[in-house]
Amino acid sequence: MSTPWDTVIIGSGPNGLSAGVYLAQKGLRVLILEAADSLSAGTRTQELTLPGYRHDVGSAVHPLGYLSPYFQTLGLEKHGLEWVLPPASVAHPLDGQEAVLLSKSIAETAANLGVDAGRYQRLLAPFVGRTEELLRDALKPLGLPHSPLLLARFGLKAALPATLFQELFFKGERARALFGGCAAHSVLPLNKLFTAAVGYLFLITAHAENWAFPKGGAACIADALAACFAAAGGEIQFSTRINHWRDLPPARTYLFDTDPRQLVNIAGEQLPAAYRRRLGNYRYGPGVFKVDYALAGPIPWRDPRCAQASTVHLGGTFAELARGEKAAWRGRVADKPFVLLCQQSLFDPTRAPAGHHTGWAYCHVPFDSTQDMTAVIDRQIERFAPGFRDLVLARHTMNTQDLYAYNPNYLGGAITGGSVDITQLFTRPVARFNPYSTPNPNVFICSAATPPGAGVHGMCGYHAARGVAKRLGK
Incomplete structure (x- = not known):
């Protein structure tokens, strides 16, 4: 039978x-x-958090989806x-200067990179209109590629550590910071081989379409x-x-x-x-500590252009990002960690009551860490959005053990x-x-x-x- x-x-x-x-x-x-x-x-x-505030418990913004x-x-x-397509994919605020904005237009993105405008366009232009070809090969196991020359053009640079990539291809801090925030999605020290792949691929996807959710x-x-x-x-x-x-x-x-x-x-x-x-x-690698916010209003960014992006990378310069990622890998908690923040309710009114908003944020922490990072994450947001704390109506936090209890695939809080x-x-x-x-x-x-x-x-x-x-x- x-x-x-x-x-x-x-x-x-x-x-x-x-x-x-x-x-x-x-x-x-x-x-x-x-x-x-x-x-x-x-x-x-x-x-x-509160009735009417709809929070993504796991993933939030889905460029690869x-x-x-x-x-x-x-x-x-x-x-x-x-799908909701915001005006920009990423905002990366920096202390004492305008935020860097990553949007679908390579020219517009390059225009706010200063000395690296030309370098950035030359680095990303070969993949315009060919992102689908690249993803078909990049999102598969090892084997014969469909577009070998295109994959090789990506792979030769992608194999580098992010630290070396940013030194070779960028001269100014703005482009380096933008790339570093994307590379930090790897949840690895940025001096490890192939961390450039994550940063490079996320930049490429952003020029195919603004990061959707x-x-x-x-x-x-x-x-x-x-x-x-x-x-x-x-x-x-x-x-x-x-x-x-x-x-x-x-x-x-x-x-x-x-x-x-x-x-x-x-x-x-x-x-x-x-x-x-x-x-x-x-x-499994490092874990994350996550905070969801119910907010009385939109996040009051010092640079209002940050409100154009679905995702905000908080962490300042490339050097600061690299220190935070290395700390989590080595079992330490950073004072100023990379914070990944999403603000979907700015573009999707179904997420919160009228006039109110949600916030979604996490930072990387050591595997299985139980340290409460709420105040640290709040401080990183407040650093670039003075008055943020005054808008918080409620918080919901999850440490690495909470995440594992919620989803047994997240051993030690490792969401990757x-x-x-x-x-x-x-x-x-x-x-x-x-x-x-x-x-x-x-x-x-x-x-x-x-x-x-x-x-x-x-x-x-x-x-x-x-x-x-x-x-x-x-």
């Missing part, structure tokens, strides 16, 4: 949902099991997803993917926590949208000891799915020809612990699902 399911997916994050859509559209019988009573902890929206090569094939807008909250991405999955015949079962292999229903294949530790805890008896040991050596330094950039979670497979031919992994890593783009799930489909003869 055949099993009722071709594939059971553990976890309903964007990668689990993306894998489910791909497989269901192939005509396979697919079940997604979710431990919580709602979809995708990484893209969930809740009233965390909007540009995702896989999402673009799904027509998620037909399932209710509506979903109207109504990040949960709308998960809702649209789930609707697409249901339309293809897939099923989702909520409030079903899987602690052991025996908890799983019979299926031909299993796909884990979990971190490596959960994979071992659940499926360990199905995997060779040597493979389990290798997964046990997987490193694991460190992306040189030892794990191309070989996550372990070195295998097919990184989504395991030694058990019926067990696969598709979380952010696989290539291309963190981000709400669904590409880990898409690539993993292709391997599952091949295993099932589709």
